[in-house]
Amino acid sequence: MTTLLELDRVAARYGPVQALSDVSLVVREGEVVAVLGANGAGKTTTLRAISGTVSRTGGIELEGKQLKGGPEAAARAGIAHVPEGRGTFVDLTVTENLRLGAYARRDRSVKADVKRVGEYFPWMVERGSQRAGTLSGGEQQMLALGRALMSRPRLMLLAEPSLGLAPLIVREFFRIVRRLNEDEGLTVLVVEQDARIALAASSRAYVLEVGRVALTGTSAELRDDESIRRSYLGY
Amino acid sequence: MILAAFSDFMQQVVSGLASGGIYALLALALVIIHRSTGVINFAQGEMATLSTYIAWALIAHHGWRYGPAFVATLALSFVGGVGIHRVVIRPVERGSVLRIVIVTIGLLVAINGFVVWEWGGEPQQLQSPFGTDTFSIGGVIVAAHDIGTIVVALGIVVLLWALFQFTKLGLALRAAAVNPEEARLVGVRVSWMLAFGWGLAALLGAVAGMLTAPTVGLDPNMMAAVLIYSFAAAVLGGIDSPLGAVVGGLLIGVLLNMLSYLSQYGIFDWFTEELRLPMALLVILGVLLVRPQGIFGKPEVKRV
Numbered sequence: 315m316t317t318l319l320e321l322d323r324v325a326a327r328y329g330p331v332q333a334l335s336d337v338s339l340v341v342r343e344g345e346v347v348a349v350l351g352a353n354g355a356g357k358t359t360t361l362r363a364i365s366g367t368v369s370r371t372g373g374i375e376l377e378g379k380q381l382k383g384g385p386e387a388a389a390r391a392g393i394a395h396v397p398e399g400r401g402t403f404v405d406l407t408v409t410e411n412l413r414l415g416a417y418a419r420r421d422r423s424v425k426a427d428v429k430r431v432g433e434y435f436p437w438m439v440e441r442g443s444q445r446a447g448t449l450s451g452g453e454q455q456m457l458a459l460g461r462a463l464m465s466r467p468r469l470m471l472l473a474e475p476s477l478g479l480a481p482l483i484v485r486e487f488f489r490i491v492r493r494l495n496e497d498e499g500l501t502v503l504v505v506e507q508d509a510r511i512a513l514a515a516s517s518r519a520y521v522l523e524v525g526r527v528a529l530t531g532t533s534a535e536l537r538d539d540e541s542i543r544r545s546y547l548g549y
Numbered sequence: 550m551i552l553a554a555f556s557d558f559m560q561q562v563v564s565g566l567a568s569g570g571i572y573a574l575l576a577l578a579l580v581i582i583h584r585s586t587g588v589i590n591f592a593q594g595e596m597a598t599l600s601t602y603i604a605w606a607l608i609a610h611h612g613w614r615y616g617p618a619f620v621a622t623l624a625l626s627f628v629g630g631v632g633i634h635r636v637v638i639r640p641v642e643r644g645s646v647l648r649i650v651i652v653t654i655g656l657l658v659a660i661n662g663f664v665v666w667e668w669g670g671e672p673q674q675l676q677s678p679f680g681t682d683t684f685s686i687g688g689v690i691v692a693a694h695d696i697g698t699i700v701v702a703l704g705i706v707v708l709l710w711a712l713f714q715f716t717k718l719g720l721a722l723r724a725a726a727v728n729p730e731e732a733r734l735v736g737v738r739v740s741w742m743l744a745f746g747w748g749l750a751a752l753l754g755a756v757a758g759m760l761t762a763p764t765v766g767l768d769p770n771m772m773a774a775v776l777i778y779s780f781a782a783a784v785l786g787g788i789d790s791p792l793g794a795v796v797g798g799l800l801i802g803v804l805l806n807m808l809s810y811l812s813q814y815g816i817f818d819w820f821t822e823e824l825r826l827p828m829a830l831l832v833i834l835g836v837l838l839v840r841p842q843g844i845f846g847k848p849e850v851k852r853v
Contacts, residue, residue, distance in 0.1 A: 365734060389736030397734060405727045406720075414724050417717065418736030465735065 315342040317378075318501050319364070319469055324372035325525075326363045333359040333368070335525040341469065346495050346502045348512040348533065350547060351522035357505040358398060360522070361471045364388065364503070365395040376468065389418045392468035396458045398477055404447030408438050411446050411457055415464025424464070431460045434490055452483035459490065463500075472504040476511060484508070488515040509547035513537045521546045552688070554814070559689040561806040567695035568778075569802020570702030574757040575772075575779035576786065576794035577709065578750035583788050584726040585746040586638060588649045592656035594776030596633075597754030598769060599660050600626040601762050602668055604755070605675045615678050619759065623752050630751025634744040642743075664769045677763035698760045705756060706795050709749070713791070722746060774826055778802075781829040784836050787846025796844065801829065
């Protein structure tokens with residue numbers, strides 16, 4: 315498998331707070347990779363460094379090319395970021411949210427893509443004119459995913475998708491992510507507090523500890539090693 | 550007698566809709582900037598005055614015809630609005646609301662000073678593109694300028710609505726205004742969208758100014774009162790609602806004329822023209838006390 319994303323000793327800080335000190339990781343084409351770790355380990359910051367919403371040092375390459383800083387550049391390079399806490403435009407309708415997902419694209423097949431997303435989420439077509447702010451939390455999270463799909467991303471970043479959602483909805487969400495990965499070869503980098511569900515959905519994982527990579531392996535290895543589970547993953 | 554009263558009434562309605570259309574345009578400009586930058590642009594009136602002087606100078610000093618001067622003024626105003634955002638607003642945009650407000654007040658003073666310095670303080674005459682004719686529709690005497698003003702104002706409102714509702718640019722403008730962080734994540738160049746909003750506001754002001762000047766005369770403080778009425782219109786309609794700005798503008802225009810009308814017939818006979826501005830202030834106060842979000846403003850719908 316070819317390398318899609320490569321982080322080389324990435325560091326990032328919020329003012330005086332060093333959130334990431336040394337993160338190197340690789341995501342290959344067609345993989346679902348999880349980034350795990352405790353609160354404050356730097357999981358979300360890792361995603362934000364990739365999508366350019368926090369300034370960073372070190373190298374980030376997408377398909378062998380250095381990524382420019384800034385979220386607009388990342389979006390145009392084909393990175394779709396589903397931020398934590400839903401991240402829909404609450405004042406806009408479902409359809410408008412989806413159309414915005416395709417904003418960075420230059421081609422004009424937006425309508426066809428709305429239909430394609432509708433195959434995964436039929437309600438988004440049926441309730442296209444509903445304001446996103448009136449959707450349930452779970453629906454908003456799905457809409458954020460649908461919107462990210464609209465950009466036909468090379469790489470999808472998912473930040474804490476389970477946050478504040480009922481377990482049933484979280485399972486549904488990851489089931490769809492898996493399907494997208496298997497059917498369409500979508501490459502996903504997911505950051506998740508809930509290690510159990512993230513390991514079940516991913517093929518490989520990185521565990522962060524205070525801003526650096528503490529260990530890495532296949533999801534199966536991490537899942538099966540009881541001492542790792544206890545000391546790093548908390549279950 | 551009753552017939553005369555009725556045609557008088559209709560005349561007041563028509564001229565109220567004409568001035569209301571102007572308030573609506575300026576109120577829309579206020580709403581666009583409030584949605585994107587989060588402040589009331591106190592310089593909105595002076596920006597409009599400057600645009601109107603540019604149109605007048607092109608016609609009176611450079612011999613341009615009205616049409617080309619109109620188009621050139623809109624284009625210059627748009628570019629000027631974008632420039633104002635890039636040069637003076639953007640540097641303070643991340644600061645407190647108060648800082649931006651103070652910058653817009655500074656802009657007001659600066660533009661006003663520039664206009665007086667460049668063209669002097671004495672009133673000038675800008676022609677109406679619709680002429681000075683009046684005609685009678687079923688006994689109601691209306692001015693061509695009033696009808697033209699209503700048509701232009703509504704036409705621009707419809708164009709603007711179509712831009713925001715049906716184009717990719719309009720969608721990006723709305724997204725950038727309501728949620729800049731998310732908009733960046735989908736690749737919208739938010740800063741340019743805000744600048745575009747300022748350009749649009751300047752353009753709306755230019756139209757409002759050019760429609761105002763033929764009736765009140767072009768002078769450096771021409772738009773001061775219009776801006777107050779437009780504040781009232783924007784607050785009445787809901788400061789974040791474009792539809793509200795339009796409805797509010799028309800309502801304020803007609804309402805003030807109704808007071809004049811009724812005072813002639815002995816109702817509200819205390820009302821004189823001098824009370825128009827204080828009435829606008831009363832509307833602002835009343836709305837803020839009774840229904841702060843205005844007619845069309847909605848309380849935030851948000852699930853946390």
